[in-house]
Amino acid sequence: YWNPWIEFFLRALHRQKTRLEKKMERERIILADMPELSVTLLELAREHGRITVAEAARITDASRHTIKDHLKALVDQGHLVLHGAGRGAWYGLS
Incomplete structure (x- = not known):
């Protein structure tokens, strides 16, 4: 009675695990080619849900200028999205 459902559930878990492994490997390859500061900025955005230039500098x-350059590159590469402008601007995951 339970056997078909358990088999279905276990197959679904296995497929999800395989997808997650592939996604993690793609991300590992992408991050390996990034400057350390860019990786740190992405991690901060993931941890906090968003990041500002001031927070990143602190x-x-x-320097704010260096952070702005890295954030711009991350936006151009599609890793982050810029929200707002000026002092109220923040960056979130895309």
């Missing part, structure tokens, strides 16, 4: 001790 946390990383990098």
